[in-house]
Amino acid sequence: MKQSAIWVRPLYYLVVFTVATISLYPILLMILSSFKKSVDIYKDPLGLPTSFSLDTYRTLLSKIPFTTYFMNSMFVSILSVVLIVVVCSLASFYIARFKFSWNHALFFIFLLGMMIPIKLGIVPLFILMRDLGLINSLWSLVLMNTATGIPLSMLILTGFFKTMPYELEEAARIDGAGNLKILWHVVLPLMRPALGTVVIINFIAAWNDFFFPLIFITEKMKRTIPVGMMSLFGEHSADWGSLFAGLTLASLPMILLFFIASKQFMEGLTAGAIK
Amino acid sequence: MRESTASPLRKRKSWARWTIHLFPIPALILYGMFVLYPILAALSYSFFEWKGMARGNFIGFKNFVTLFTTEPYGSLFWNAFKHNVLYFILQMIVMNGLAFFLAFIIYQKIKGAEFFKAAFFLPRLLSVIVVGFLWKLILNPNFGTLNVILEKLGLETLQKAWLGDPKTALIAIILVNCWFGLGFGVLIFLAGFQGIPSELVEAAKLDGAKGFTLLRTIYLPLMVPSIMIMGILTFIQSFEAFELVYAMQGSMGEPYYSTDTLAVFFYRLAFGSSTASGATAIGLGSALATVLFLFILICTTLFLRFANKKDVQM
Numbered sequence: 001m002k003q004s005a006i007w008v009r010p011l012y013y014l015v016v017f018t019v020a021t022i023s024l025y026p027i028l029l030m031i032l033s034s035f036k037k038s039v040d041i042y043k044d045p046l047g048l049p050t051s052f053s054l055d056t057y058r059t060l061l062s063k064i065p066f067t068t069y070f071m072n073s074m075f076v077s078i079l080s081v082v083l084i085v086v087v088c089s090l091a092s093f094y095i096a097r098f099k100f101s102w103n104h105a106l107f108f109i110f111l112l113g114m115m116i117p118i119k120l121g122i123v124p125l126f127i128l129m130r131d132l133g134l135i136n137s138l139w140s141l142v143l144m145n146t147a148t149g150i151p152l153s154m155l156i157l158t159g160f161f162k163t164m165p166y167e168l169e170e171a172a173r174i175d176g177a178g179n180l181k182i183l184w185h186v187v188l189p190l191m192r193p194a195l196g197t198v199v200i201i202n203f204i205a206a207w208n209d210f211f212f213p214l215i216f217i218t219e220k221m222k223r224t225i226p227v228g229m230m231s232l233f234g235e236h237s238a239d240w241g242s243l244f245a246g247l248t249l250a251s252l253p254m255i256l257l258f259f260i261a262s263k264q265f266m267e268g269l270t271a272g273a274i275k
Numbered sequence: 276m277r278e279s280t281a282s283p284l285r286k287r288k289s290w291a292r293w294t295i296h297l298f299p300i301p302a303l304i305l306y307g308m309f310v311l312y313p314i315l316a317a318l319s320y321s322f323f324e325w326k327g328m329a330r331g332n333f334i335g336f337k338n339f340v341t342l343f344t345t346e347p348y349g350s351l352f353w354n355a356f357k358h359n360v361l362y363f364i365l366q367m368i369v370m371n372g373l374a375f376f377l378a379f380i381i382y383q384k385i386k387g388a389e390f391f392k393a394a395f396f397l398p399r400l401l402s403v404i405v406v407g408f409l410w411k412l413i414l415n416p417n418f419g420t421l422n423v424i425l426e427k428l429g430l431e432t433l434q435k436a437w438l439g440d441p442k443t444a445l446i447a448i449i450l451v452n453c454w455f456g457l458g459f460g461v462l463i464f465l466a467g468f469q470g471i472p473s474e475l476v477e478a479a480k481l482d483g484a485k486g487f488t489l490l491r492t493i494y495l496p497l498m499v500p501s502i503m504i505m506g507i508l509t510f511i512q513s514f515e516a517f518e519l520v521y522a523m524q525g526s527m528g529e530p531y532y533s534t535d536t537l538a539v540f541f542y543r544l545a546f547g548s549s550t551a552s553g554a555t556a557i558g559l560g561s562a563l564a565t566v567l568f569l570f571i572l573i574c575t576t577l578f579l580r581f582a583n584k585k586d587v588q589m
Contacts, residue, residue, distance in 0.1 A: 012380045019377060020394040023457065027397060029420060030409050045420045046427070083305075091302035098295060106299060113310050115575050117515045119538060120564035121313025123320060123545050123557055127328065128313065147309030150302055179295050208402035210518050215546065226404040230522070233408055243412060247405050254400040262393045265400070270462040 027255075034245040041240045056241035057249075060232075063242070066249060068221055069228035076138050076224055077206040080145035084202050085195060087146070088153040093183050095154075096161030097169070107158060113151030119211055129216055140216040141224065145206040153198045160194035161187070200261075200268035207254060225250045314568065320561035328557065338562035348559065355528070355535045362449055362536065363513035370453035371505050374460030379494070381461070382468040392465070396458030403455065407522025410451045414438050438523060441533035448534055452519055456512075460505055467501030468494070503582040507575055514571050517542065537567050 033041055034056055035049040060066065091110070095103050125144070126135075134140035164187070172186045188195070210226040217223055223231070232246045258265050321338050324331035342348050377395065381388045398406065413419050416436035425433050437447040471494070479493045517538035520528060526543050528535025545560035 009385075012383065012385055016377065016380055016385065016391045019373070019457070020391055022454070023394050023398055026409055026413055026454075027401070029413070042418050045418055045423050087302040087305060091299035094295060094298040106303075109311075110302070110306065113306060115511065115572065116310060116314050117511065117568060117571055118310055118314070119515060119517060120541065120568050121310075121317045122542075123560060123564075124313040124316035125309065128308070130328075143305065143309055147305045150306045150310070154302070179298070204400065208400075208404075210402060210404045210522075226402045229402075229408065230404055240412065240418065243408070247409055250405050251401050255397070258393075258397065258400055262396075266392060266396055266458075266462055270459065270466060 027251075030244050030251070031248050034241065034248040036241055036244075038239055038241040041244075056245040059239070060242045060245045060249070064228060064232060064246070065221060066228070066246075069223055069225045072138055072222060073207055073224040076141045076145065077203050079142045080149065080206045081199050081202050083142065083146040084149045084153050085198060088150060088157050088198065089183065089188060089191075089195075091150075092154050092157035092161055093179075093187065096158045097166075097187075107154070110151050110154040113148070114155070118148055122211075122215060126215060135216055136219045136222050138217075138222060138224075141206075141209070141212055144212045144216075145202065145209060149202040149205060152201060156197055156201075157191070157194055160191060164190060196264055197268040200265055204254065204265075317561050317564045318568070321558065321565045323558060325557035325561075334558075338558040339566070342559050342562045342566075351532065351535065351540055352537070352563070354532055355537045355540045358445055358528075358534065358536050359514050359516065361445065362452070362516055363510055365446070365449045366453055366456070366509050366513055367506065369450065370457055371460050371502075371509060373453075374457055374505070375464050375498075375502075377457075377461045378464030378468055381465055392458070392461065394458075395461050398455050399458050401455070403518040404522045406451060406455050407519050410447075410454075411438065411523050414447060439530060441530050444524065444530060445534045448519055448523055451523070452516070455519075456509075463505055464498070464501050467498050471497045500582070503578070507578055510574065510578070511571060514538075514567065537563065541567070 032049055033045075035052050035054070037053065037055065040047070040050065095107050129135050129140045132140075134143070168186050168190075169182055172182045177185070208226060209224070210230075213224045213227045214230075217227060220231075229246050229250045232243065320330070322333055322335060324334045324337075342352060377391075381391060385391075401409070413421050414437040416422060416434075416439065421437070422434045425431065435443060438444050475497070476489070476493055479489055484492060515538055516536045520534050520536055520539050521542070524530075524534045526539060528539050541560055541563050544556050544563060
């Protein structure tokens with residue numbers, strides 16, 4: 001391989017270091033500032049915290065029902081992910097493993113969802129949710145996350161299903177196993193990587209969703225973390241320490257998960273687009 | 276022997292053949308009810324008169340006419356549209372351009388590639404609402420760190436109330452969006468680079484191609500699919516832009532509508548408090564949704580068709 005000019009490599013490192021700093025600095029600032037007192041943030045915004053105090057967190061938790069928001073977000077995210085995995089496994093198994101004349105059309109209809117800006121349907125959705133009695137119910141969010149997560153999940157699962165050999169499945173079929181049994185005992189265990197991707201993508205999306213809870217949830221105790229954070233800005237806009245603590249708390253679960261499984265996260269979020 | 280087993284087996288088979296058609300039903304119901312139906316309904320709503328949340332008479336294209344010809348809607352529409360276009364262009368140049376370059380660097384097998392990838396990607400994990408608030412604090416004219424950093428660097432003249440000035444507010448928001456989405460683009464482009472067969476690159480190098488020529492003749496044409504993917508995703512996302520603007524500048528696209536986007540305008544029409552005539556808001560909002568939806572759909576389809584042709588030529 002031909003070597004490039006001597007100044008090229010250092011330039012590369014300079015660029016990636018600069019951009020990495022810009023990427024990480026605000027997040028670091030957010031976390032560090034959350035340990036500061038508001039006075040110190042005003043006096044010396046760039047300085048490190050002089051003493052690690054958890055005061056801001058204590059103030060914050062006394063002012064907003066963070067535990068409730070956290071449990072609401074957990075409820076919505078976990079349930080949405082479970083529902084997506086169940087319904088998409090069934091549907092993609094059907095599309096990828098059986099040859100019916102309408103499979104192509106069905107797949108296309110599902111994929112269309114990736115191009116549909118669903119926010120534009122929010123008025124009919126609001127009326128629908130109202131008629132279903134789901135306004136101010138976390139189920140409205142579960143249903144929305146599930147429905148909007150279907151297209152990309154279908155793409156990933158169907159793509160993965162198609163690459164799998166038929167032999168195992170046929171062996172099970174000869175042994176007399178039904179479709180559901182084959183899917184559950186034979187196919188899904190082999191699908192773990194793809195399922196992991198689907199779980200991660202949809203968990204991030206559900207956890208961070210802001211638009212649907214903004215519209216469907218007005219009751220304070222039913223809020224999820226992102227909307228709860230927004231109310232924080234209105235109520236405590238002068239207390240920067242609490243604001244940073246709130247932002248940190250809202251982001252920490254995802255950041256911690258990312259540290260545990262960064263590779264899966266990055267592969268997961270891009271898998272759909274590259275396939 | 277075959278005779279004796281044939282009949283129960285066949286029965287089970289036909290039963291299995293029938294039940295398999297139940298498999299896609301749950302997904303179809305959920306997807307149909309909460310994705311397909313609302314979009315189609317929004318299209319039909321635009322042809323009716325609305326009194327609050329109650330549907331009135333069929334009025335044809337009147338909502339569309341009002342949207343485009345009655346003030347302030349007409350000028351607000353084009354104002355917001357312009358901002359969406361700028362959103363798209365700036366993201367394509369700044370975010371995707373930089374992402375392409377960064378992916379190219381990582382593709383050259385630099386040390387610490389995994390760390391850099393993770394670092395670029397980390398912002399993508401924050402909720403857009405957190406991103407908006409965080410940057411609102413950083414850009415704050417009094418205590419925000421950006422102005423403090425500029426001062427430390429001796430660049431006081433650049434200090435600004437970034438989000439308070441109509442000239443810089445929208446650009447600031449778009450750049451924050453670039454910060455948020457950069458890592459995703461890097462990963463997509465990197466996957467594109469890694470998908471290029473190394474023989475092609477080696478062959479071109481043997482032929483004496485290097486530097487810019489190599490980029491133009493080998494990398495760029497082979498990267499067209501990834502560029503197209505990022506282009507389409509960026510396009511859809513740019514014309515849907517809502518959360519970040521809402522978090523940073525509220526539902527009025529402050530200051531003076533200088534950061535208004537079509538989705539924010541739409542939100543205001545459909546749910547906002549202070550529209551000139553509350554009674555027609557849902558009709559107007561649906562008309563706006565219809566226009567925006569058709570615009571996105573048509574552009575994306577044309578784009579895809581164009582992309583396919585390019586692919587065939589290669």
